Amino acid sequence: MPTEPLLADALGAIARDIDGMFDALLPSQGRLAAAMRHAAIGGGKRLRPLLLTATAAMHGADRTHAMRAAVAIEAIHAYSLVHDDLPCMDDDAMRHGKPSTHIAFGEAMAVLAGDALQSFAFEVLSDPATSGDPFVRAEMVQVLALASGAQGMVGGQVLDIEGEGQALDLPAITRMQQLKTGALLSAAVEMGAVLGKLPAEGRMHLKGYARDIGLAFQIADDLLDHAGDETKAGKALRKDAEAGKQTFVAALGADRAREQARMLVDQAIAHLGSYGQEADLLRAVARYIVERDH
Amino acid sequence: MPTEPLLADALGAIARDIDGMFDALLPSQGRLAAAMRHAAIGGGKRLRPLLLTATAAMHGADRTHAMRAAVAIEAIHAYSLVHDDLPCMDDDAMRHGKPSTHIAFGEAMAVLAGDALQSFAFEVLSDPATSGDPFVRAEMVQVLALASGAQGMVGGQVLDIEGEGQALDLPAITRMQQLKTGALLSAAVEMGAVLGKLPAEGRMHLKGYARDIGLAFQIADDLLDHAGDETKAGKALRKDAEAGKQTFVAALGADRAREQARMLVDQAIAHLGSYGQEADLLRAVARYIVERDH
Numbered sequence: 236m237p238t239e240p241l242l243a244d245a246l247g248a249i250a251r252d253i254d255g256m257f258d259a260l261l262p263s264q265g266r267l268a269a270a271m272r273h274a275a276i277g278g279g280k281r282l283r284p285l286l287l288t289a290t291a292a293m294h295g296a297d298r299t300h301a302m303r304a305a306v307a308i309e310a311i312h313a314y315s316l317v318h319d320d321l322p323c324m325d326d327d328a329m330r331h332g333k334p335s336t337h338i339a340f341g342e343a344m345a346v347l348a349g350d351a352l353q354s355f356a357f358e359v360l361s362d363p364a365t366s367g368d369p370f371v372r373a374e375m376v377q378v379l380a381l382a383s384g385a386q387g388m389v390g391g392q393v394l395d396i397e398g399e400g401q402a403l404d405l406p407a408i409t410r411m412q413q414l415k416t417g418a419l420l421s422a423a424v425e426m427g428a429v430l431g432k433l434p435a436e437g438r439m440h441l442k443g444y445a446r447d448i449g450l451a452f453q454i455a456d457d458l459l460d461h462a463g464d465e466t467k468a469g470k471a472l473r474k475d476a477e478a479g480k481q482t483f484v485a486a487l488g489a490d491r492a493r494e495q496a497r498m499l500v501d502q503a504i505a506h507l508g509s510y511g512q513e514a515d516l517l518r519a520v521a522r523y524i525v526e527r528d529h
Numbered sequence: 530m531p532t533e534p535l536l537a538d539a540l541g542a543i544a545r546d547i548d549g550m551f552d553a554l555l556p557s558q559g560r561l562a563a564a565m566r567h568a569a570i571g572g573g574k575r576l577r578p579l580l581l582t583a584t585a586a587m588h589g590a591d592r593t594h595a596m597r598a599a600v601a602i603e604a605i606h607a608y609s610l611v612h613d614d615l616p617c618m619d620d621d622a623m624r625h626g627k628p629s630t631h632i633a634f635g636e637a638m639a640v641l642a643g644d645a646l647q648s649f650a651f652e653v654l655s656d657p658a659t660s661g662d663p664f665v666r667a668e669m670v671q672v673l674a675l676a677s678g679a680q681g682m683v684g685g686q687v688l689d690i691e692g693e694g695q696a697l698d699l700p701a702i703t704r705m706q707q708l709k710t711g712a713l714l715s716a717a718v719e720m721g722a723v724l725g726k727l728p729a730e731g732r733m734h735l736k737g738y739a740r741d742i743g744l745a746f747q748i749a750d751d752l753l754d755h756a757g758d759e760t761k762a763g764k765a766l767r768k769d770a771e772a773g774k775q776t777f778v779a780a781l782g783a784d785r786a787r788e789q790a791r792m793l794v795d796q797a798i799a800h801l802g803s804y805g806q807e808a809d810l811l812r813a814v815a816r817y818i819v820e821r822d823h
Contacts, residue, residue: 266687389644397560
């Protein structure tokens, strides 16, 4: 658990509130609804919701609006894990300490629950309850759709699959991870800024922060996969090396990778130089990313 | 081929223009882009784009805006076919006379190409190039997301899978088909109305039209699956009966099903009574739906 009280409180609140919001907004009848709920509720660090709501709060946005947008981006993250875990992809039977969605509901239902979670994300974002300003709604859809698709998260997953068993160099691994994980973390921060009506030209430092913590997060993930505790992680570890996946640890070795992650965190915090204590939560998130043990 | 010249021209134009628009807007580099293009370009009747652009034109919307919205809804339709054809779903090796996406690119790539096509749809819709009015963009996203997800197309696919091998009654089959096929056809007409800035209360007759042609379309599809020509269809037929799928033909018999489809077409055309000749294309589409041979 993080030692900084500000962050510990924020992580606890976001975990509870995101589950409550998913419970209120997801469909509730039938097996498809059950599979979507299995995939979305009760798991994960809720890092994307935390980044989105913290950035929105920094810029004076309404908390309920931000929570709805946070549920949308977390639905995209949740669907990507459901599809990632499928037998034809990473073939993972456990996720967040529970059976993966295809183990619990079958493969066809896992494909469809993932598909429906993606639609759900855009349904929530485009709902007038998420912002009274249609420009804000349309822009959040634009940011999230770009970050999710072929030039974002899915594009990164393809590079990851295509890179298996090949010796990628550091720039290629960085590019793959920037798409696979970084695009959505960056979208979380940008959506918070859109909700706070920060103009596009004012978002550069926030995007720099997101890019740096995205890479630091992935390096920390690689280090945990390399040396972490399966019980805490709630999933099988050391599968990356078995699958011949290209990771920062494989390319740099564990010590240099750890050093690199710390440097990225310092750099991320430096991007927040123009903000005062209203950005303390984003600073704490950056530090937490490399210190967490799962 | 349809005999009505108005319709024949419109079908030819939409097939060409949709392919051109997909070619211009889809990513072009790498295997993911190739899989998305394989799934989206050069196949299908483009019925949803035709309905969307015809309704938009009836209400004075810009043709380029309507074509972009049409590409978005067709991307949703295309992704659903890619995922439907997967081995864990309907396990179909042929689609539109070509190998299915998972046959041509592998299962993992087919899952990801489908996922990216869904994101692409919302990326295109929320782009200012699709409408200068953010309210129109946000509302089209809302209509398409609702029609695609758990309460629409994906919900219908789940009912279809769950109904396999069971004897569903006619209301249950109707409900399943209204979600599986009808929701997206209805969204096509509604998105055209949104682009034409027709207020929500003026869309009732258009939605009635869409509901009726949606069911007529599905009955015609069941009849073609029952007695059609595999070469013209470009896919394997008579798989429904083998899979124990619940169809209108199974519930009603072929003759009564054919009669029911004709009645629905008359009813659909009656919904257009308040329109003059500007709705002739929608009337021709309704007749075509039951007369087509593939």
